[in-house]
Amino acid sequence: MADLILENLTIKYGAVTAVDNLNIHVASGEFLTLLGPSGCGKSTSLFAVAGLNHATSGTIRIGDRVLFDGDAAHTVPPEKRNIGLVFQSYALWPHKTVAENLAFPLILRKIGRAERDERIKDALGLVEMLPYADRYPFELSGGQQQRVALARALVYRPPLLLLDEPLSNLDAKLRERARVWLRELQERLSVTTIYVTHDQAEALAVSDRIAVMSMGRMRQLGTPREIYDHPADSFVADFIGSSNFLHGTLIEVGTDHARVRLADGREVTTQSGPAGADGAVVVAVRPEKIELTDQEGPNTLRVSIEQRTYLGSVWQYAVRSGPLAFRIQTPSELLQKEVLVRIPQEHSAVFPEQASAS
Amino acid sequence: MADLILENLTIKYGAVTAVDNLNIHVASGEFLTLLGPSGCGKSTSLFAVAGLNHATSGTIRIGDRVLFDGDAAHTVPPEKRNIGLVFQSYALWPHKTVAENLAFPLILRKIGRAERDERIKDALGLVEMLPYADRYPFELSGGQQQRVALARALVYRPPLLLLDEPLSNLDAKLRERARVWLRELQERLSVTTIYVTHDQAEALAVSDRIAVMSMGRMRQLGTPREIYDHPADSFVADFIGSSNFLHGTLIEVGTDHARVRLADGREVTTQSGPAGADGAVVVAVRPEKIELTDQEGPNTLRVSIEQRTYLGSVWQYAVRSGPLAFRIQTPSELLQKEVLVRIPQEHSAVFPEQASAS
Amino acid sequence: QEVPSYYPTDYSQIIEGSRSESGLMIYSNMADNNWQPLIEGFNAKYPWIKVETVDLGSGTVHSRWEAEKGSSARTADLLVSGANDRWAAYGQDGSMEDYKSPEAQHLPEFAQPYPGVNVLSTDPLVITYNAALLTEEQRPTGFASLVEAATADPSAFEGKITTYDAARNSFGLAAWWSYMDKKGDAAWDGLRKIGPMIRGETSGGPMNEKIATGEYVMGIAVSGITIFPRLEQPGGEILGFAFPDDGTIMMMRGMGIPKGAANPNSAKLFVDYALSQEGQTQVGKGGLVPYREDVAEDQVRYTFQKISEQIGEDNMVIAGFDERLITEAQSFVDKWNEAIAGR
Amino acid sequence: MTDISHTGSTGLGIDRSRAIYWGVAALTTVLVIGPIAPILFQAFLDKPLYDDSAALTVGNFARLFSEPGMIGIFFNTLYFGGLTMVVAQVFGVIMAVLVGRTNLPGRQWLGEIFIWPLFVSNLVIAFGWFTMYGPSGFVTLAAKTYLGGAPWNLYTVSGMGIVAGLSQAPLTYLMCLAAVTKADPLLEDAARSTGAGPFRALLSVTIPMIRPAIIYSAVLNFVVGIEMLAIPLLFGGPSGIQTVTTFLYDAGINAAVRPEYGLVGAAAVILLMLVAFLVWLQGYLMKSSGRFVSVRGKASRPSTLELGAWRWPAFLFVFSFVFLTIISIFGGIFLRSAVSFLTPLIPFWKVLTAANFELVLSSASYVRSIINSVVVATVGAAIGTCLILVIALVSRRSDFRYSRALEYVALFPRALPGIIAGLGFFYAVIWLPGADLIRGTVAVLILAFMIRYIPVGFGAIAPALAQVGEELDRGARISGADWWTTVTRIIVPILKPALFSCYALLFIHFFKEYVTAAFLYQPGSEIIGTTMLQLVAQGDNGPVSALATIQVIITAAFVILARRVMGAKIYG
């Protein structure tokens, strides 16, 4: 398949602008994830690619083939696009059994009985739903329905696969297996994939590139590491891995570092970055990057522990130093009331303070 | 509220036994989570408590008040149970706006106009859906619908709250906020809560106790730490935090330790545990508990790295030592081909080998 | 083929002509069982003519034919109906084939009021009453006696007298117009007295049923042919009837061959047969009232002559196809409505 | 833009789906306009259409409005139509919900009996009512004897409205039943878990969700009330109450002197305008139809609502209702068919007779009419259901540019009172070239009935369609199905209960129809309705009741059988 290109895509529902001037170039065989908070327009964008809603303006093409062109009022109907799509709401056909749900796209493609059965078995096997082939959707649990939906989108091996939160109702184990398997399958079939998820761990683990969206706009497009390590703005920093934001004032800025006086009076050295008009900044640092330390030094803060949460593999603590409240994460249980922590310069970023950054 | 007690609860759909002899005692004000793979009967159990499906046998009581008694064929209708329920599929009323969806339970409880508006505003504020009060459900995204469903179950402050994967369509940030807030709310209102989730991190973070289910049966009931640190069987060990299972043979067992010869020939010391008939065991150890080390010693293995996955805060590696394949997790990126790892005795458990443990 | 001696010599041409025709289509306001004896008799004589009837309401017979006649569609070769105003109109505009039946000489004068318009039967309108609710003394014997009885005992008759509503129904209009035309102001006075007690109906079914249940105690000018067979049914004693002694309305049923009919010879044969002695007897057997004098009275329930004998020729009100039915209709309806309101 | 850029895409544009859109739109338009056009034309002629000397005029409208008492007549008509609608809706909806959704004891057979009033024509229903509830009806007399008086009077506009409403309630019932069985039970579960009792859940959640079906049947019943002839004629006539239809009948069609077709045409134009307004209103009320979608891609389980302690009180209520308004009425009709006289004055066992049935069954043409009716109803309803289904799919579920217009056109035939519609078809068949081929055959009857009842069938299908979530279509489109494959393979199977309703409704209506047929049938193509018309002329309701009884038995047998065969499994 050639590359999929979205240009200036805008989609409005009456007065609501669900997608605002989106530009994405998905390379052939790429695994691209749309990541963003609920209601940011992920599903809407995906549906526009599938041809299931009418974009307001912009173009969608696959290589030279124009699927949608807002100016020429040209639209290729969804069934001609040969795309696989998993709906957030499954969209299983209630009157067909699981096997029949999968058979339908194959029948449409005039695939012979023997091969059809073969493929259905394969696909159901992949999602571990083989024993349920003869059940009706209403006889399945939520997660089982979702797996069938996934199998249905894969069974006809479309060159472009669109997945709208396909794993959100699966349990952690199955989900991890499914995502590994999905990625393997994607690579094996080299099917171009757009994946919508709200789960950043999943996005980081599985994607070639991630597009972070907010309120219909794209905020950053990059590889998982770029997004995680070098978020373009505080929204991305916050959304991916939920950074702590420490308020402060920029007192010095160099090419490779900056110095910030935090709200509790301590000074820290951070990566370089821009300041707000009055020098107000936030220092973004992820909870798991903050280190425990024994001795005072540069970038250390003495904090009191206010709340403890057990997360299985790690503990998370809500801590406070004067007016600064933030979270830290460590594998070990801390029983003392106060600890000394260090904010590593290389894992901190500075952004201008914005009303929106919380 | 008095304690909620499920006794010998069995629920069949024709030949399918969805829930099999379930016994749970939920203390008043407790936050209990049902955790288990897709299709294990979580929703079915929850619905039985709500009175929305017919259990086949067993009893459900709140203190002395019998809600369901299979022997006496006695059932209290759902509306008399005063329970808050969030459905996995939202079940918002499509013909009512968001505000009207929330108003309905309040109107049923004859709550005056002013207080009603107040409470609706509160509840919508909590789930950050205030601006959407006048939309119809079909005008909302999947996650937004789920938030409204949550608000609707809370708005009338029921003493018992049943939540069926209430956060599965929310993004990570919102989800974390929602779960903290949910837990706080639950403690403040001291509302007894049964929470269904497939997300073990969520379960560990938020629950007083966790009931792990599989195929309609309860496998273990305990606090998050008990479940995580002392899984009752290999299923639980695997499901919670996805343990590695290293196959081997028990060669010595004491009160506080056991020695196992692993399939690659190395011997390791582990926690004590039972063996299969032929001495075949698996050693369960979580990926994040396996330590990197520089020097050979007891319980160390030399492994080759076969696959690397970036998970943002940590890296996960698929590794292999002879016939043993397992995963390890560390915060740092490992570029070398081989590493030396140590399996800490205190974080390993031994279970008899079963066909089912994968 | 045998034909009576008084038939014209070239009658065989009509018979031969009918052989090459495609059967006979009749639009009528009669029911299947009314037709059966007549058609059987006809077919015994002319077995090659296939008779088909389309049995409709009186008005529909004409509406349908009128609309179809200009098209190429197959339509009626013979019309039979009780829509007196239409027959009057056809008489005026000459849209019926002017065929003079050789049987005419054996028929009374009223048998062919206009060229091409014949009378098939004369059906009386009678007084019907509920015998269980009206004692012998209370039972009116005619219009005048009804007026008398009703004014004497209004509570027994208030809202319990029915008749055809002349303002809403062409059948009723023809009947009552003829009656009033003959009886004049005296009858109008009587009607004004009992008018408010009358509930008008537009069809025989509800009248009969409601009289039987007692909702009405009696009806005046109720179609006799619908009552007669019912008297013989089990329980028929609940109903009683009388030919009004001061004026029995005899409704004429018209019959005509449209100009340009597709099968004129078959139609002519049928008209002749229906008017023959044998045909009229069959008409009587079908439940209608024949008017040909030589019909044997023991073969049929009633004949025109028998009724005439019973009540006297003067008391027969012939409801024919007077053209004033058309010209005077509106003023009559207005007057009728006032009388019914008691004014 | 150059024109060259367009040729590429229009070349693709003529696909199968588009051919179907245009084909069905053209077919519907021809079928509907055919019979309506002559009537419209007639409205502006001073003489009957077939009269060569007719000239254009607007005098018909002037006459219509200058008629004395016209205001009262209009008022009566609207009140009658409104009451008919309200009564039909209230009882139809309640019954649909109870039967379709709850564990009401005996709901199966109560539901079967409930639709009986639809099986026979209004003429027969009216007759049944006055034998029971008329001034000297059985129930009235019983009430007078035991209760000291009967508080009802059928011969008022209210009385007529209630009778008409009750005889139309089954229409509402059937349309809503299809919708109710598809409403997602999870939504009721949600209501109950928030504290609503079973009835409250039905009232606040289920009923609003079937709003499309309610709105649709309401509009239809209002129109049916307005165009209904038999009941106002039979009940209103004797006491001088007139509605627009009886006025038209008395002054226009059955006029004492010469029918005034111009007047009839003018009134038809006004009725068409009224219906156009109602269809618009209906569309307006159904705005943002996403609110009514209840069959979603997330499957949920079919279930019934437990009435609990309310079971038996509800049963008692429904049963007495069914008994008093249906069983007793039909009891009267059945009884009438087996006696020579039905009157409280003679015990019925003294007058038992088989003569009524003998009369009907001994006539070859009467028997043929029964057979013809069965053919017309079974075949016609099948063809009709297919046509209506396609119309509904194109007008509601396609990107066809004129989908809305198609819906308007399809709904127009309902505006014409049956008798006027009959006239229209009749003109159309005579004057349309080529129509002669089918003239006088059962085919023309099927065609005419079909067009006349498109709106009825549409009402059974369209609301159910509104409940099916678009993601199901979308899922199919994206899997590679074009529009036609999607609707036939995905939507139609889900619509099965509604299709059954549509088929049953058409069957029932075709089986009893008479007015439209009066102008169209010929020897050989007579149907029960025309036979009944002839028998009515004899002034004896015995044979009429016998025929009605046969009608009920055949229809009921058919409906029950069809339900067994077609409606057994909704989900697979």
Ligand SMILES: Nc1ncnc2c1ncn2[C@@H]1O[C@H](COP(=O)(O)OP(=O)(O)OP(=O)(O)O)[C@@H](O)[C@H]1O
């Ligand atoms: N109506 C039914 N008929 C037959 N089997 C059913 C029916 N409903 C549920 N089941 C089966 O019962 C089992 C339990 O279903 P349940 O909905 O309780 O699962 P769950 O634990 O909630 O799973 P999930 O996390 O996927 O929602 C499943 O295997 C399901 O297929």
Ligand SMILES: Nc1ncnc2c1ncn2[C@@H]1O[C@H](COP(=O)(O)OP(=O)(O)OP(=O)(O)O)[C@@H](O)[C@H]1O
């Ligand atoms: N039919 C509609 N009418 C009006 N607004 C709509 C409609 N459908 C969606 N929206 C709005 O458009 C925005 C984007 O919706 P979309 O479904 O694309 O969100 P999403 O990113 O998929 O969110 P989620 O993760 O919660 O599914 C939302 O704010 C939503 O409320």
Ligand SMILES: [Fe+3]
């Ligand atoms: Fe152009």
Ligand SMILES: [Mg+2]
């Ligand atoms: Mg979405």
Ligand SMILES: [Mg+2]
């Ligand atoms: Mg579930």
